[in-house]
Amino acid sequence: MRTHMPKLLAGTALALAISLLAGFGSAQDKQGTFKKFLPPEAYKELVTRAAKAIEANLAAPEDEDNLRRAQAHAAMIEGYALSAEQAGTTGVRSAASELARLATNRSNLVRAKKLAADLAMLKGQPAAGDRIPSKYPEDIGDLMNLLKPKAKGGEGIAPALQSNIRLKGALNGIEEKIRALAKKKQTDDRAASEAQELTLLGYKMAVLGELTVFHAAPQKGKGTQKEWNELSFQMRDSSLDMAAAASKKDAEGTFNAANKLNSTCSQCHSLFR
Numbered sequence: 001m002r003t004h005m006p007k008l009l010a011g012t013a014l015a016l017a018i019s020l021l022a023g024f025g026s027a028q029d030k031q032g033t034f035k036k037f038l039p040p041e042a043y044k045e046l047v048t049r050a051a052k053a054i055e056a057n058l059a060a061p062e063d064e065d066n067l068r069r070a071q072a073h074a075a076m077i078e079g080y081a082l083s084a085e086q087a088g089t090t091g092v093r094s095a096a097s098e099l100a101r102l103a104t105n106r107s108n109l110v111r112a113k114k115l116a117a118d119l120a121m122l123k124g125q126p127a128a129g130d131r132i133p134s135k136y137p138e139d140i141g142d143l144m145n146l147l148k149p150k151a152k153g154g155e156g157i158a159p160a161l162q163s164n165i166r167l168k169g170a171l172n173g174i175e176e177k178i179r180a181l182a183k184k185k186q187t188d189d190r191a192a193s194e195a196q197e198l199t200l201l202g203y204k205m206a207v208l209g210e211l212t213v214f215h216a217a218p219q220k221g222k223g224t225q226k227e228w229n230e231l232s233f234q235m236r237d238s239s240l241d242m243a244a245a246a247s248k249k250d251a252e253g254t255f256n257a258a259n260k261l262n263s264t265c266s267q268c269h270s271l272f273r
Contacts, residue, residue: 034082051119071137074100078133079207095124100136140215149173181258191251202243209235223271
């Protein structure tokens, strides 16, 4: 993990008025879902980290959960490429899409590992006719599992964000970090020390919100597809607000944005979990 990065620029989310169909749609249906908010340095860092996570997952393919995590990280890379402010990310998106497909079967591991190594260097060849994004992982739960504590199979959070003993241990996870941010406002010193990592986390959550729209609302929930889509965009927008506040080391703004994001997550859980 890098210890120094150029200052990340924060994006501002705009309201999106768009009618969406349930489940996966065509590129023409939903390409407008993705906003160009991800600055070059943030894009590079997030793609590189996700690719490294995929390499670790593929190193132990006998664990079925690792293959599912690899698919989820590949989907996130697709989202980063689609949300990047810069041009020329099509090859990375195509490579991530292909990797997500290959990770569904252990017999494809050699090719999948090669793609992961390429993605770690932000390399990839554009492919014609692929979806935006691909259909993998098929289960939205595999994406949401990234938010769980690391001890429960989640991605975990960077050391700089582990602001208390629980976040260093059993509650080391993205969802728990958001809850902590919403519960108590950071000190100015803490806001400064977490600024870059929290900005990246905000961008990551915003991309996850966009990707969520490409999945049908869980059938076991009591909510509607319309509510699912609306909450997905609320997740994106409040996450971008958090990234913007964090990049300015604005403790009050981060607290307010984290509260909105945490509330959105809670609403989604109550309707669809």
